[in-house]
Structures are given as structure tokens and as C-alpha cells.
Amino acid sequence: MTEHFLSARISLSSINQLPVLRINNDWASATISVQGAQVLEFTPAGGDNLLFVAQGESFNQGEAIRGGIPICWPWFGAHPELADAPTHGLAREVDWQYKVVADSDNRTDLLFWLDLDGRHPAFPYPARAELLVSIGSSLVVSLTTLNLGPQPFQLSQALHTYFACQDQERVRIQGLADRRYLDKLTGKNDSVPRAFSFDREIDWVVGDVGQALLFSGLGQKAIHMTRLGSRSVVLWNPGREKSKTLSHFLPDEYRGMFCVEASNALEDCRLIKANSSHVLVMELTAVDLDAPKPA
């Protein structure tokens, strides 16, 4: 597809088989795949891309993209009952509808939506996901789930964010110490140690997590993450051995990424009643570590 401009700041083109929207305003540039409504890149002006996409990614239609911010919806991880249902729900491998809702030098907002008609065997409920992606001095991703049918349903979900780093072992996360987590690899519960690092395969669901987290050890900049509508986060890095089995991953690429996923998982999954909704919001801001602190 040749590049087609929707406005001075927004264009539609493609990467291999997948249509992508590219946004460029005074504060940042971003790339979003229409399949999965998946943000693939967010680069604050003059800075580095906060997000990781696997170099082995082939961008084929109907295949989940390994990187950026996959939307795991309306369930996170394995389906609660059906072993053959896709991991991480129904949203990653299909095209979403979209429209531009704000387009200025300071902020570009795109609204994506996906409707489920209640006939999918793994999710027999009419529902809509709306994803508002706001690109400005920060990246804001806001996922609203609407129950359009008469029956309540359980929702688990995640904004499965792949962050870029030089070396995953040097990444430090502030805001998680002493929180309880389930280790999905061993099935055991424990508390997050103060000196946590991604120095091996990690697959944890951490509960009762406050709104703000800070990621450092990435170089000059740190990343500030805030969440609303979420009390859990998922920490994931496949490590050396698991990464060899993953789709679209080159050997050793696991070193340059780590996932911290704003989620509603385990005890934090939500019951969405008829005609009700739930909103999960994540904001990411690049923070200059050398900037003077407010007095």
C-alpha cells in the first residue's frame, strides 16, 4: 500500500501485509497497526522509541504481532474453560475499525473499536472494545469494555506492553516491592523482592499494585507508567530458552525487551453487568533522570 495522508500529521501505509497508521505531531511520533489496534512505536520528539517489536516479526495478516502493545481481550492468557481457544483473547489477530477524533500539533487521538456479536463459542456475549490512543507528550491508551447484552460476563485483559531496553537484567522497577505475585511458571505465590530484575525467565501476575510505576536502567531516560481501572500487572520476559520457542523472535532478542502489562488478571478480573462498562487506562511518559526535581 502506498502512503496515503489522512491529514498533515496522520498517514495510512502498510508493513508487509498489515495496514499501519503513522502519526507525527510536535510531541511525538507513533505507529499503530490496524490489526489488533496495536501501538507498535511511540517516540517522544528528540527521544527514543519506548516500545520493542521483534526484529523477526513478519507482519502477516491473522498472526499476532510480537511487540508494541498487544491488546489481550476479553480474556488474558489461557481461556478459563476452553483449552483450544486462542491465548490472550480475540482482539490481536483481527482488524479493528478506527476514526480520528482529535488532530492538533499537541495531541492526536484515534479511536479504535471491535464488536463481538455473541456467537463466538469462547465468548458468547455481545460486547464492544473501544481503544482510545492519545499521542502527545505522553502516550495514553484507554480500553473500554461495554457489555451490549443481557447477561453479565467475566472480563480479564491486559495491555501487554513490550518495552525496549539495552539489557533486561539492568531494568529496575519502582513500585512493586513486597507486592504478592503468582509465578505462572511454578504456580507458587511469593512477594516481589526489593532487588527484582529480569535476570531469568519471568512470568508473574502481581496483585494489589498502586497506580504509579517507574522503570529505570534503560539509559538516560526512565519510563513512568500510571494505570487506572487496574490493580494488577503482569511481568514477563521469556529468557533465553523460552525465547527460542516463540513466534517471530530472533535468538537473544529477549535481552532487549521486558513486558510490564497493565492488567485485570486473576482476582483483579471484573464482572461486567448488562449495559455496564469497565475502563482500563495506561499512560506512559519518558522521564529525564537528570531533570531538576521540583523544590
Ligand SMILES: O=P(O)(O)OC[C@H]1O[C@@H](O)[C@H](O)[C@@H](O)[C@@H]1O
Ligand atoms: O506468546 P504470547 O501468546 O504472545 O504470550 C506471551 C506471554 O504473555 C504473557 O502475558 C503471559 O503471562 C505469558 O504466559 C505468555 O507466554
